[in-house]
Amino acid sequence: MAGSFITTRFNYILGWARKYSLFHYPYITACCGMEYMSTAASHFDWDRFGTGWTRFSPRQSDMLVVCGTISHKLAPVLRTVYDQMTEPKWVMAFGTCTVSGGIYDNYAVVQGIDRIIPVDIYIPGCPPRPETVLDGLIKLQEKIQKQEQEWRWKKRK
Amino acid sequence: MEKKKIIEELKQKFSEKIKEISVQFGDEILLIERDSLLDVVQFLKDEPYSYSMLLDLTCVDYKGHELRFEMVYHLFSISNVQRLRIKVRLSEKDLQIDSLTSLWKNANWLEREVYDMFGVSFKGHPDLRRIFMYDGFEGYPLRKDFPLRKRQPRIPLRK
Numbered sequence: 001m002a003g004s005f006i007t008t009r010f011n012y013i014l015g016w017a018r019k020y021s022l023f024h025y026p027y028i029t030a031c032c033g034m035e036y037m038s039t040a041a042s043h044f045d046w047d048r049f050g051t052g053w054t055r056f057s058p059r060q061s062d063m064l065v066v067c068g069t070i071s072h073k074l075a076p077v078l079r080t081v082y083d084q085m086t087e088p089k090w091v092m093a094f095g096t097c098t099v100s101g102g103i104y105d106n107y108a109v110v111q112g113i114d115r116i117i118p119v120d121i122y123i124p125g126c127p128p129r130p131e132t133v134l135d136g137l138i139k140l141q142e143k144i145q146k147q148e149q150e151w152r153w154k155k156r157k
Numbered sequence: 158m159e160k161k162k163i164i165e166e167l168k169q170k171f172s173e174k175i176k177e178i179s180v181q182f183g184d185e186i187l188l189i190e191r192d193s194l195l196d197v198v199q200f201l202k203d204e205p206y207s208y209s210m211l212l213d214l215t216c217v218d219y220k221g222h223e224l225r226f227e228m229v230y231h232l233f234s235i236s237n238v239q240r241l242r243i244k245v246r247l248s249e250k251d252l253q254i255d256s257l258t259s260l261w262k263n264a265n266w267l268e269r270e271v272y273d274m275f276g277v278s279f280k281g282h283p284d285l286r287r288i289f290m291y292d293g294f295e296g297y298p299l300r301k302d303f304p305l306r307k308r309q310p311r312i313p314l315r316k
Contacts, residue, residue, distance in 0.1 A: 108290075
């Protein structure tokens with residue numbers, strides 16, 4: 001009884017810590033990058049929500065922000081970047097192109113990045129306004145808080 | 158140099174090679190034979206016509222026509238501030254044309270794009286391979302008979 005209480009509290013604290021220190025790796029290919037920049041920069045400043053550092057190395061980041069159209073030519077690269085990220089990791093699909101392929105329903109474009117990598121939060125919009133992004137970010141943080149947290153000494157199934 | 162004069166001199170020099178001359182939006186369009194392309198373009202590039210800039214080079218697919226593909230070359234003369242379009246029609250069975258890489262360096266990538274999207278092969282091109290699509294991509298996506306729903310992913314997709 002006491003043991004499960006401690007585990008639950010530890011899980012809660014880990015979730016709380018993780019949701020407020022989302023180091024992110026921006027994977028930007030198209031115009032959504034502009035909205036990413038305005039969201040990340042001082043005016044909207046998503047550091048207020050704990051999305052502090054932009055890490056330009058997938059190995060140091062927790063959240064992969066995929067902005068913009070992903071073509072089939074680029075798909076293996078995105079897959080590699082995702083594989084290089086260390087656990088725990090989350091993926092944000094930023095904009096309609098990453099959510100569903102958007103207007104580009106043709107031979108070249110992947111119809112949603114969830115065909116390549118698992119996605120945690122979908123943000124629609126072409127491109128989404130910074131308010132939408134911040135709303136999506138808060139929803140992702142709620143999701144992280146509720147998740148069953150993995151940690152190093154916990155036995156993997 | 159006057160545009161009319163250029164057209165007159167072209168007519169004199171390549172009379173049987175020029176199939177048609179038309180004007181659209183103030184720019185002349187020459188429809189020429191395939192084998193005379195390099196000669197005509199070299200003639201226009203030299204002084205005093207000095208169409209020294211290749212603005213663009215592309216292809217159009219007229220599916221159902223006997224000569225299905227049409228190459229379009231956009232030339233620009235900086236000293237005379239004039240534009241000129243050159244068109245060459247190609248049949249599907251013999252889909253090749255002389256490369257312009259010997260005259261303009263930028264023709265290299267433009268011709269690779271046309272090769273990638275339409276499958277036109279360029280004689281004398283130093284490095285003719287796909288530029289946009291990846292290795293192993295089958296078909297030429299800007300052709301009118303390319304299947305609309307055909308997908309060729311490089312890695313296996315989830316679901």
